[in-house]
Amino acid sequence: MLRKSWVIARRELQSAFDSPVAYIVIVTFLLTAGSICFRVLFLTGRAEMRLFFEPMPTPLAVLLPPMLLTILAPAVTMRSFAEERRSGTLELMTTLPITDWHLVIGKFLGSFGIMVAALALTLAYPITISTLGALDWGPVIGGYLGLLLYAAALVAIGIMCSTFTNNQIVAFIMSFVLGVVLYTIGIAAVLLPAGLGSIVGYVSVTTHLENFARGLIDTRDVFYFLTITAFGLLLAERSLSRQHA
Amino acid sequence: MNSSSTGTVRDGATPLVEARGLIKDYGRTQAVRDVSFTVYRGEVVGFLGPNGAGKSTTMKMLTGYLRPTAGKALVAGINVAEDPIAAQRVLGYLPESAPMYLDMMVIDFLHFIADLRGVTSDVKRGRIRAACERCGLMDVLGKDIGQLSKGYRQRVGLAQALLHDPDLLILDEPTSGLDPNQIVEIRALIKDLGRDKTVILSTHILPEVQATCDRIIIINDGQVVADDTPDALTGEGAGAMIRVVMRTESFVDPATVRHVLGGLPGVLRVDVQNAGSNTQELILAVRASKNADPREAIFGAAVANHWVLLELHRDRVSLEDTFQRLTQREGDRHAA
């Protein structure tokens, strides 16, 4: 199962690194992350990364890594199936002796790989900071875990949207809108009565990301992101197999 | 349907592909309506039919890309819709217009497909090399597929279909968009492949099927309208075409001539071919029914009516004639 998915993922990665997509994602991430880290370092003089993982903007940093992921993930995933359908290669792929799951998992791993690469490169910042002061690694590890899980959920949503259309722009818009809704629904939660508010709050990405940013690794938060990921991939597979029904 | 006509019954031959009452609806349009045929091991079979006849749709059902609305497709005895993976292991497929990843190098693409096909690493290099040599790709291995000409891209599509050494090749218009030299080369390649593989190919080029195929299946409007050997579709078996030329005289009325000749035994239909252009001669095309030779009867009728025969000539029916007869609707024929 994984071997063939990995063959597909490898091709996805190669194709992304042959085009500007992967580099744009990585550079944007590095620049934003760097500017946040060093602003915190120089303005507050504290060796910490917390702001890097916070979902809600502050005066110190308006564009935050989780928000960046919300924009970049759809850009990475939009091509995955839409472009294969447009160019006809999907027909070639689905007539190879592989299942739709191989395809979906392969595409997922490929796009997720780019996000992981972008996140991994920003590790240069906590490493730098830790040489300047006593960095508490707990919240950093929690924060990275949160971002990774969030990225996985976004990539799964993006892959799913890409199976719905043969137009990558449409795929981008669909998955971006879904991402933004999941992100901003937390703001609505504050305005709602307590009972309803907590339900909506649970659905919101920000509630869970905040826990990770504080260094709290709660299985419920992990479960939340894994559920979205699994759901997105499941729907992607369903949508694919329906198309050649 | 005449799928059980001559030439398709083989003693001891095993069927490799069976289409049984295949139907495919796209929303409200029915692209394939009841297609049945059998392809035996070792055959090279040509799918022929006008645009939109349902050739590609039928192939997509054989390869497991589309699930039939009704009926079933069997490949090596496996129901494709029930176990697509097992069926897909047996076949190599070149989809129409050879879609491929244009940003990949030829060699990388072939490795990619071989890996997905589960070709083991001990034979992979050898298989890729053999496929490239067979398809004439050795000079372009390091090029991006997007930079290749249409003909070379088509060859990559063929090579890709050979990597797992399949028993069955399904090729959707393997020579479309190629120049005449490339067509000859690809045709030779298909003939070569046909020596150890079963091949189903579709095309619009009639001489192509005659040159490469053991059997022709003509599809029109989603249905099989002929399923026979090239000889049976073009030779005596298809009924001869007789050209009759007579001198135009005042008492020769074309309508009467048509009527008289049309009533002769062994005559299927009579067409006046020079509607008013040549006033000296009346040219008629007489279509004989299967295995009939009405030349003598035509001569006799001419003598009896005092018509002066200038020519009486029997032609073999070309595949074009058969194709047109089977795939044109009445309205089209008169308009043409």
Ligand SMILES: Nc1ncnc2c1ncn2[C@@H]1O[C@H](COP(=O)(O)OP(=O)(O)OP(=O)(O)O)[C@@H](O)[C@H]1O
């Ligand atoms: N995806 C689709 N959605 C709706 N209709 C389709 C689709 N694909 C094909 N059709 C219709 O089904 C019919 C058969 O198409 P098909 O592609 O099988 O024909 P074909 O014989 O391969 O034609 P050609 O010689 O032009 O390749 C056509 O009327 C076509 O318009």
Ligand SMILES: [Mg+2]
């Ligand atoms: Mg076609």
